[in-house]
Amino acid sequence: MFWGQVTHVSDGDTLWVLPSGEQLPRKLRLQGLDAPEICQAGGTAAREALVQLVGNKDVQVSVKYHDSYGRGLARVRVNSQDVGSLMVQSGHAWSSRWHRSLGPYSKEEAQARAAQKGIFANLSAELPRDFRQRNGSCYQPQPNGSYSLKP
Numbered sequence: 001m002f003w004g005q006v007t008h009v010s011d012g013d014t015l016w017v018l019p020s021g022e023q024l025p026r027k028l029r030l031q032g033l034d035a036p037e038i039c040q041a042g043g044t045a046a047r048e049a050l051v052q053l054v055g056n057k058d059v060q061v062s063v064k065y066h067d068s069y070g071r072g073l074a075r076v077r078v079n080s081q082d083v084g085s086l087m088v089q090s091g092h093a094w095s096s097r098w099h100r101s102l103g104p105y106s107k108e109e110a111q112a113r114a115a116q117k118g119i120f121a122n123l124s125a126e127l128p129r130d131f132r133q134r135n136g137s138c139y140q141p142q143p144n145g146s147y148s149l150k151p
Contacts, residue, residue: 002020004059011047029069030076034093037135038138045092046092094128095108137150
């Protein structure tokens with residue numbers, strides 16, 4: 001576990017945190033949820049919601065695993081509140097599903113669905129994993145090795 005300051009939010013479930021006493025930020029993915037892709041309906045709103053919650057704020061981070069992209073899979077708290085829970089409660093992300101499990105934030109998702117908050121206002125909202133499978137990444141590689149959003 002460590003404390004740090006959020007320096008950048010890429011999308012609704014990816015952020016960069018500069019740990020206290022370190023010089024380089026760490027790229028983290030919020031564990032337990034899946035937010036819309038940035039080029040998917042609700043993606044920009046999810047990123048903005050995460051910016052409002054954690055942008056330039058001190059956060060508590062707990063990382064147990066890393067994903068295939070090298071990001072730490074993190075539980076993040078701001079002002080003693082679970083950021084993942086807040087994102088799902090506000091309708092900006094789904095609780096991560098795994099096999100038959102509805103995920104760690106299934107209660108929050110059910111409440112957001114019932115209230116038709118955020119992405120759940122659209123009954124045909126598409127899970128990000130299905131969107132990625134159909135459309136691929138929202139980003140395209142650039143000659144200099146960076147990535148930019150697809151037009």
